[in-house]
Amino acid sequence: MKPGLRRLIGLALVVFLSWPDTSHYFAQGVVTTAPWTGTWAIAPAITPDPGFNNQTIRHIVRTSIGGTAARLKFSNLFGAQPVTIGDVHVARRSRGARTIAGTDRPVTFNGQSYVTIPAGGAVQSDAVAFQVPALADIAVSFHIPSKTPPNSTGHVDGLQDVYVAPGDVSSDPAFAGGVVNAAGGQSYYFLTNVDVMNAAATGAVVAFGASITDGLSSTPNTNRRWPNLLANRLARAGMTVGVLNQGISGNDFFTDASGQAGLARFGRDVLGQANVKWVIVSDDAVNGLINGNPATYQQLVGAYRQLIRQAKAANVGVICSTLTPFKGLAEWTPAIESTREDVNAFLRDGGSGCDAVLDLAEVTGGQDGDSAAYVPAFNSGDDLHPNDAGMQAIAKAVDLTWFAALPPINSPGACGHIATGEGLALGESLAACSGNVALSLQGDGYLIAMQDGVAVWSSNVSGTPGVEIRMQEDGNLAMYDSNGAMVWQTHTSGNPGAYASIQKDGHLVIYSANGTALWSSAG
Secondary structure, three states, rough: OHHHHHHOOHHHHHHOOOOOOOEEOOOOOOOOOOOOEEEEEEEOEEOOOOOOOEEEEEEEEEEEOOEEOOOOOOOOOOOOOOEEEEEEEEEEEOOOEEEOOOOEEOOEEOEEEEEEEEEEEEEEEEEEEEEEEOOEEEEEEEEEEOOOOOOOEOOOOOOOEEEEOOOOOOOOOOOOOOEEEEOOOEEEEEEEEEEEOOOEEEEEEEEOOOOOHHHOOOOOOOOOOOOHHHHHHHHHHOEEEEEEEEOOOOOOOOOOOOEOOOHHHHHHHHHHOOEEEEEEEEOHHHHHHHOOOOOOOHHHHHHHHHHHHHHHOOEEEEEOOOOOOOOOOOOOOHHHHHHHHHEEEEEEEOOOOEEEEEEEEHHHEOOOEEEEOOHHHHHOOOOOOEEEHHHHHHHOOOHHHHHHHOOEEEEEOEEEEEEOOEEOOOOEEEOOOOOOOEEEEEOOEEEEEEOOOEEEEEEHHOOOOOOEEOOOOOOOOOEOOOOOOEEEEOOOOOOOOOEEEOOOOOOOEEOOOOEEEEEEEEO
């Protein structure tokens, strides 16, 4: 089996991380019980800016997975002084800086609307009941009431317009007075994470690297970074896996220049993410070869081994990316090329410690038969970064079976009733509370309603076989195959607290939390 096809299925099925305790209440009084999973993140670094004073920032965040609740994290990691933020709001985006009226929700910190982030520290918000959509834009707005020092903690090269307005307009859908932030370009400030509550999520994969991972040279405001495109593929496959981009342009394993050195930030930016199950170690090593003081083979291999050991100790699967070509750069030499090829040979070798290999060198290399240079169709023009087509090729090269896993289920606790988090595994049945009626997930993978021993309904009319059904937190009854892909559903998401009922007449019905019928097998 090729290294790139070595599967992580076993790891994904048996690994359970230590998540923060989530058995608490929202500020709105909604009980939270599921683990948090990251849907969006940026890697913090120093972001040049003149400082902010009585202004509101509105960030646009592209989600990877959805959820029924959200929490936010803000960082002042590189700040020399405390920073106060507040009146934080999250809402669905309409276009530009506008949000969709009626979707706005306030965000608090230990019940308070304002919070001070200590120098070198970070704060995490309370959970907020907010229907987070998958693969969509949400707006996070926050007011900065007083003068902040220049050069905030944030993320440059965000490739997404950021909006700034005078005063406090966080809750305003029109964002009155707001303009694209000309001073800082497309940088993010203070906001580093958005996590969601989605018990169907099998975990998050972190893309860890430098400018290729960061998406540099992809088209701004279009979410064509390869981690975004990977999130699209996972969603189309019915897999609920968060994708978190922890690339920093210019970053390498060893130097604190563009962000902290990769070896130093790995614990925070990868292992510290919510419900992380996998990491793709990408292009930091490329910068180690072209920074004017090229790293040796021994140094780079030592760095990979160190990261692999840390990830394995945290029960996180490691996918190693081979190093993309860069012949054509002024820094390229035959000796550096030899090191690149030797490192790639190490990563492809079964003894590297990598759980799988994403062979980006093979995907992107091959100009006129020269594997040291980019394929012209994927070259952005600088001989180092992929264009949009190259980003798509990288995302397509990821084997989705690496992330296969089934969402957890509990057995139904009452007759005829499947509550949130409950479901049936292959071969299991649920009897109705009265009558000779049962709901079964048969050995052939189809959900069957039986009355007096006769099948009155089957999911095979609108889906493919599966091995598990689960009543999800979003109100959707879903069936999954052995790879963790959704193969059938009732399309009732957006109704937290909904439940399924197998009735004495043989009908399977999905009811909302207040008892309204949302879906029925009777049609």
